[in-house]
Amino acid sequence: MTQLQTGTPLLTASDYRRSAQRLVGSDVWDFIEGGAEDERTLAANLRAFDRVRLRPRVLAGVPDADTTVSLFGTAYATPIGIAPTAYHRLVDAEGEVATARGAGRAGALFVVGMFASRTIEDIAAAASSGLWLQLYWLRRRDVMRDLAERAERSGYGAIMLTVDVPRMGRRWRDMRNGFAIGGDVAAVNIEPAVMAEAHRRDEGGSALARHTAGSFDPSLSWADLAWLRDCTRLPLVLKGILTAEDAALAVAHGADAIVVSNHGGRQLDGAVASLDALAEVADAVGGACPVLFDGGVRRGADALAALALGARMVLLGRPPLWGLAAGGADGVAGVLRTATEELAHAMVLAGRAALPDLDRTALRPTSLAGGDA
Template structure:
């Protein structure tokens, strides 16, 4: 087995252990997967400007958000049905994130209960939601998250309909076995378990249960049903960033859903400076999409992200090594970040600014 040194080292062992259709569900993107590739290329274009003789003998990667302190600004993005790749699923991910002192955003379609995940966690948790036609489901989950000690609600806003993920269609991908979104009544989730060759059960479920009519004014309804901060995930433009602030968002995540929604959408990193500029420091801005190493995190943080979230890499760690694999991915990436910060002459996250990056990404090749 290859020696595990980086997050990427978990990928091949994970692929060998995961069923091929599940692997495609994890790794795949929308249509021709141009935006999946663009997310990675955006970081490849970045060049860093190290400062020397800066006297950086110690590096501090600590960060705070919504009253919670974290050892690292690198957290775990929401990904569904984690028991497809590990028997303990999200409970193992919570343990791994806690061991690394990292944020874990729990997906609405988690395969372990909100409460079991909270009991396993020793660091901060947020709950991610989609806007379903059944608002009573949203209210119930928000109330349960608040009661269980979660720190925020993250509403994913870029899925009025699900992206056309051809890998899942070709595989007839269906949530099978005893894996289910256990926090939601079975009747709401039934379509996700009904196999139909030549179509994705997840896509059919999304079409049947998600509300495509969501508009900005609807956010007031959710805000009125929880005291938790509201984070909007899926912002890629200055226009929407401005509207998010105006409608009371407490933070936003610059994200193209890991390239799984609009194929050809701008890479997350390429959208970051525009969004940060529009927000003007009013609320924190986070980023996901394409972060694979500590230097990627450094670039995003220097361009104004408060934290970055990893989607696929923690799943590689989970598949290859359970909770220890998740912690390994987060620790390796955080160690890389600390190393890059020291070589860049920056002792803490507060020392990072746009002068760390030579050229602001242009977004020209998405």
């Protein structure tokens, strides 16, 4: 349990959210919290978990739950990790360095965003648990290669390629705010010329959308993955898979893992909720590679549902930023520990002693039907 300086206990992710909102500027808050267009998919991610009903088991002889998991040869104390998000210095002066420290205290995976506001090397120096690096596919492939090589030299464990952004979703909150990255915050791992548009404010428009349109390569196809494979010896994880068809193609093209994700509801508004796509994708993969998950997880019972449907790991996007804003590294660790404690509690009451014991029998099947995204 974490406490504010006032002594108010932070017991849930919602507590961290309320604390963070008081401390973060309104335009930055909208950047973090917002989704695409009418935010239907953003809301659907949360509603999908509201439909889930767990099946408790009694007299199971399970006094405690083991939440440890291993992936790509690295052991973690929890299957709940941190999804890639950009510009952590928007909410904390230490940025991703503090996030890395917090993840380490919780024994959790931290996927560092391509647009991190601290260097790959500084983040690695602060980490004590596994790090991966996330990339978008840029027109400037030399920039991608450089980042992958730096990550490998710095001890990162995998490259996560986000594949659902041939163009950025229409994020109306950012457009109404004329949002741009300001002050001394920048994507410091990329040369300034590549990032210039992200800092140019335009009333009624999003600087990040303008930057994406100019810098991302929308012609990316499955055949291009071979080039990235040649850039690094690290495992390649594809993030943004929502259909059986794309899951099968990912396996066929040698993905070492995939992430079921709709980008936190920030891309195609009206897309299926991540949880509603998870079983379809896991079935299509058929154990050929690990399946990870993000989208709407706010409590340990949510993580249990995703793990029971076939995820090996569950990644949190917004909640670690809430923790970072509310309390720096301690806040990040608090969010992760709280979710892990909730998961262990739910596992005991469901009669599941370890993560491999979680399967679809932990959930009431009818509660997962009828996605509404």
